[in-house]
Amino acid sequence: MTEIVVALRSPVPVYEQIRAQVTAAVAVGTLAPGDRLPASRDLARDLGVAVGTVQRAYKELEAGGVVESRRRTGTVVAAGAGATASGGRAPRPPADVVARARALVEAARTAGVPDEVLIDVVRGSLAER
Incomplete structure (x- = not known):
């Protein structure tokens, strides 16, 4: 997975920074359908943020059709995510x-x-x- 970097002092909420970076990685093909995202606990630990912050980002990504949560495999890039990475407005x-x-x-x-x-x-x- 592409590296996610957050600016804790930014006026942009951390969950939004995570959401935007994952969406951008999908849009340019760095993350492809089926690619697995880190577990929310692991990413939260790596970024030094609360688990709930990462979970909110993943929830927003799922609501936008960019990722889907699966039992046993965790959060993965959704099959049609290339077309919906920009909010469903245009294909990759x-x-x-x-x-x-x-x-x-x-x-x-x-x-x-x-x-x-x-x-x-x-x-x-x-x-x-």
Whole structure:
């Protein structure tokens, strides 16, 4: 599984940070249908947060159709998650679009552009269309 990192001092709730990172990993194909997420206790311990925080994130992900909880196997990426990772609005982007997004992120980091600024630039570009 992709590494999840949370900012405990961020104004964004930790459960939302976890939810957004898992959703993003599914959207770009880092997590594929059937991939298993860590047990909520294990992830909570690794992140230094309460188990209930991780459980809330998993519950939100399940409600959004991104993951499903199964007995014996735990929480896994749902079969149709590639299409619903962005809230059901669109299917997973083509591989070339994901590659270009990764290249944009790399260029921004090389130039020292903070992630928040890059996201604002992308949102501004989307608004232009």
